[in-house]
Amino acid sequence: MTGFRDVLVVSDLDGTLLDHETYSWDAARPALDVLRSGGAGLVLASSKTAAEISDLRDAIQFPDWPSIVENGSGLLEPGEDPQADLGGDTPLYQTLRSAIAGLPAGFRGFGDMTEKEVSERTGLTLSAAQKARMRRFSEPGVWEADSAGFDAFLAAAQKASLTVQRGGRFTTLSFGGTKADKVVELVDRFKPRHTIVLGDAPNDVEMLRQADHGVIVANQSSAELSPLPGEDQGRIRRTTRPGPEGWADAVLDILQEISQMKETGTHG
Ligand SMILES: [Mg+2]
Structure with missing residues (x-):
């Protein structure tokens, strides 16, 4: 599997890319490595602040992509130093x-x-x-x-x-702005052929609707999301494993499917 420059992944953090209890993303490494080496984009989308996301974005080695911060009420652009102009009180x-x-x-x-x-x-x-x-x-x-x-x-x-x-x-x-609003904005900016969106909670549902491939990551510590439009058709799927384990399962599966579509020419 190589060549994913036309893929944009947007992911929630807590309970999705990060383990709900430990905040570890370690189990997602295999999928992150494939995305990175294939040139795919990864946009982190969370209630976290720019100051928090910046460190994570560097740690997972996707510093060249914007992040959706504070639940979609703002963006952290690549190269932006979140602590330079803050002091916390804008x-x-x-x-x-x-x-x-x-x-x-x-x-x-x-x-x-x-x-x-x-x-x-x-x-x-x-x-x-x-x-x-x-x-x-x-x-x-x-x-x-x-x-x-x-x-x-x-x-x-x-x-x-x-x-x-x-x-x-x-x-x-x-004062407004949702994760879904920012997904629409970033899809318009980067124009990916395949947008993969992953989330685990009700506040991810709206952004999952924007995806070509939506993934609901299992989270045993919260109520199960009711079926979403597109789930019957397979546009939205659910993981069996929670957090970063489920994240890696779903992303690797979808990348495999995209590769197969390209090889068989069933997609453009
Ligand atoms: Mg979450």
């Missing part, structure tokens, strides 16, 4: 924090937490938690009051033109 982020402060009480955002608390709630090390708090576009947090209060909070957020995305661990507020 004007946009400060405006967002002020808007949240005007909503019904009960939401506790990363900006309200110490590095230690973020570390405890996420399982990240203290230095990783520090990077998780370096935000530009969005504010993740937890709801601490009752569920009726949460409904009122959501309604008020909508009234204030804030976008709310509910992920596996956190609820994230922003």
Whole structure:
């Protein structure tokens, strides 16, 4: 299998490329190596900040591709130093924090937490938690009051033109932009022939719909996603193994299928 310059992979991180518990991507190495040597693109898409994703993007050796950060509310471009112009407090982020402060009480955002608390709630090390708090576009947090209060909070957020995305661990507020929006933008920029999108949670569903090949990575720690349009036809598939193991299984299978299509000439 060689020659994947016309392939763009977009992947969620937690519970998808990264193990839900350990954050390890080690089991995905075989597939990452094939993608890299074949010249495929890999766009990481996550609720993580630019400061967090930058290190991972370097570690997996795909530094020349943009990353979708903070749940799609922004991009980290190749070569951009996420820590150079940050300090964690951009004007946009400060405006967002002020808007949240005007909503019904009960939401506790990363900006309200110490590095230690973020570390405890996420399982990240203290230095990783520090990077998780370096935000530009969005504010993740937890709801601490009752569920009726949460409904009122959501309604008020909508009234204030804030976008709310509910992920596996956190609820994230922003001024808009989703992972799916950014996938559309990047597909338009790079014009791949084959777009592979991988995710594990409800907040990945919209971006899975943008894929030529969508992959739902098994995650035993959250509720199973209901069947998606295109699943019957095989456009969207599910892995049996969770996290990076399932990631590698699916990516290698799809690359094999793309290679076979090319060899038999059934695709262009
Ligand atoms: Mg996930």
